[in-house]
Amino acid sequence: MSTLQIHMFPCLSDNYGFLIHDPDSGQTAAIDTPDGDEIAAQSDAKGWQLTEIWNTHWHPDHTGGNVLLKERYGCTVRAPGRKPPLPGVDVVVEGGDSFTLGTHRVDVIATPGHTLEHVVFHVPNAGACFVGDTIFTLGCGRLFEGTAQQMWESFGKVLALPEETKLYCAHEYTMSNAKFAQAVDGGLPALEDAVARYAAMRERGEATVPTTVGAERATNPFWLAGSAAVLGERRSLKDSGKF
Numbered sequence: 001m002s003t004l005q006i007h008m009f010p011c012l013s014d015n016y017g018f019l020i021h022d023p024d025s026g027q028t029a030a031i032d033t034p035d036g037d038e039i040a041a042q043s044d045a046k047g048w049q050l051t052e053i054w055n056t057h058w059h060p061d062h063t064g065g066n067v068l069l070k071e072r073y074g075c076t077v078r079a080p081g082r083k084p085p086l087p088g089v090d091v092v093v094e095g096g097d098s099f100t101l102g103t104h105r106v107d108v109i110a111t112p113g114h115t116l117e118h119v120v121f122h123v124p125n126a127g128a129c130f131v132g133d134t135i136f137t138l139g140c141g142r143l144f145e146g147t148a149q150q151m152w153e154s155f156g157k158v159l160a161l162p163e164e165t166k167l168y169c170a171h172e173y174t175m176s177n178a179k180f181a182q183a184v185d186g187g188l189p190a191l192e193d194a195v196a197r198y199a200a201m202r203e204r205g206e207a208t209v210p211t212t213v214g215a216e217r218a219t220n221p222f223w224l225a226g227s228a229a230v231l232g233e234r235r236s237l238k239d240s241g242k243f
């Protein structure tokens with residue numbers, strides 16, 4: 001069994017696009033579709049034929065390329081259920097479901113909070129979880145639809161994955177998140193070390209995605225909050241725009 005290959009690239013202003021490819025079966029999935037043209041260009045450049053789209057949630061910067069890519073490649077769109085349905089959906093997925101890319105198992109985990117239908121895709125053989133707008137490096141998605149309690153439970157599910165699991169977040173928000181993290185948990189050695197490392201990476205023009213389960217358990221202010229109530233307070237504080 002060959003190793004799964006993951007290709008990540010910037011899309012729109014601060015999104016990341018992701019492709020995962022199984023060399024044995026030739027199957028390739030795009031996780032979310034922030035920019036259909038860019039995803040097509042990147043998969044073509046790799047010589048990968050797009051066979052699947054996996055959407056984490058309905059927001060247009062995650063589903064905007066579904067229709068274009070489906071028309072171009074005839075790929076299967078797997079997305080969580082919602083009314084109205086996500087664009088081009090073929091297979092509705094929900095937490096607890098599993099499917100395969102080639103022979104590799106993909107587990108769907110429900111992570112309501114940012115939106116109510118939000119799911120993440122865990123690919124154990126790749127040591128990877130595509131977390132959409134649930135968890136960011138040092139951050140968490142805004143609570144547009146769900147509650148702090150839901151987001152806290154969603155964090156708990158993702159951060160219960162093996163420590164070394166790579167978390168592929170959908171945006172590069174790290175330095176803004178770092179400022180907030182230092183405001184609430186400043187002085188914590190693991191956090192200060194991480195922020196210094198991320199700042200140097202950004203100066204070199206590098207992505208701070210993926211992060212890992214272990215890193216977020218040690219440094220993410222919304223996990224260090226320790227409870228749903230404090231997560232909610234911190235989310236409101238960050239949304240106040242003071243940081």
Ligand SMILES: [Zn+2]
Nearest residue numbers: 057059114133
């Ligand atoms: Zn979103």
